[in-house]
Amino acid sequence: MANERTLILVKPDGVQRGLVGEVIARIERKGYTLEALELRTLARATAEEHYAEHTDKPFFGELVDFITSGPLVAMCVAGEGAIAGMRTLMGATNPLEATPGSIRGDFATVIGENIVHGSDSVDSAKRELGIFFPDRF
Numbered sequence: 001m002a003n004e005r006t007l008i009l010v011k012p013d014g015v016q017r018g019l020v021g022e023v024i025a026r027i028e029r030k031g032y033t034l035e036a037l038e039l040r041t042l043a044r045a046t047a048e049e050h051y052a053e054h055t056d057k058p059f060f061g062e063l064v065d066f067i068t069s070g071p072l073v074a075m076c077v078a079g080e081g082a083i084a085g086m087r088t089l090m091g092a093t094n095p096l097e098a099t100p101g102s103i104r105g106d107f108a109t110v111i112g113e114n115i116v117h118g119s120d121s122v123d124s125a126k127r128e129l130g131i132f133f134p135d136r137f
């Protein structure tokens with residue numbers, strides 16, 4: 001296992017519901033480190049770039065509408081195996097399948113509003129951190 005960096009977002013639904021502190025507390029309690037943190041509302045073009053792999057999906061428009069609908073919190077989270085480790089803390093994409101105890105398992109009910117995003121590989125972490133923190137990573 002290697003020391004890794006990953007992009008974590010508390011999506012607009014998580015910010016709206018007041019779950020930023022809850023998500024950060026779980027990240028810190030696990031033992032990961034915050035290396036960058038910013039509250040911002042995404043421009044449409046930035047959201048489309050972030051979700052480029054989903055351009056052809058039927059839900060792409062909805063996805064971009066949602067992620068640009070209000071402020072989100074973007075973070076660089078670092079630690080041993082942080083990419084897979086954060087995916088475990090987050091739980092399955094569909095909250096109905098997410099294990100209780102995970103963020104999505106505890107706080108979400110629908111796939112379109114699942115509170116958090118986490119990079120899914122070393123390559124996507126690098127790409128996504130470059131979009132959100134271009135001067136830092």
Ligand SMILES: Nc1nc2c(ncn2[C@@H]2O[C@H](COP(=O)(O)OP(=O)(O)OP(=O)(O)O)[C@@H](O)[C@H]2O)c(=O)[nH]1
Binds near residue numbers: 059062
């Ligand atoms: N509205 C809608 N949204 C979806 C659907 N499938 C996926 N999504 C959303 O698209 C996001 C990206 O999908 P994936 O990258 O496959 O899932 P993921 O990697 O677990 O989630 P992210 O960490 O947000 O990237 C998901 O987190 C969902 O919010 C769907 O069928 N309908």
Ligand SMILES: [Mg+2]
Binds near residue numbers: 118120
């Ligand atoms: Mg994804």
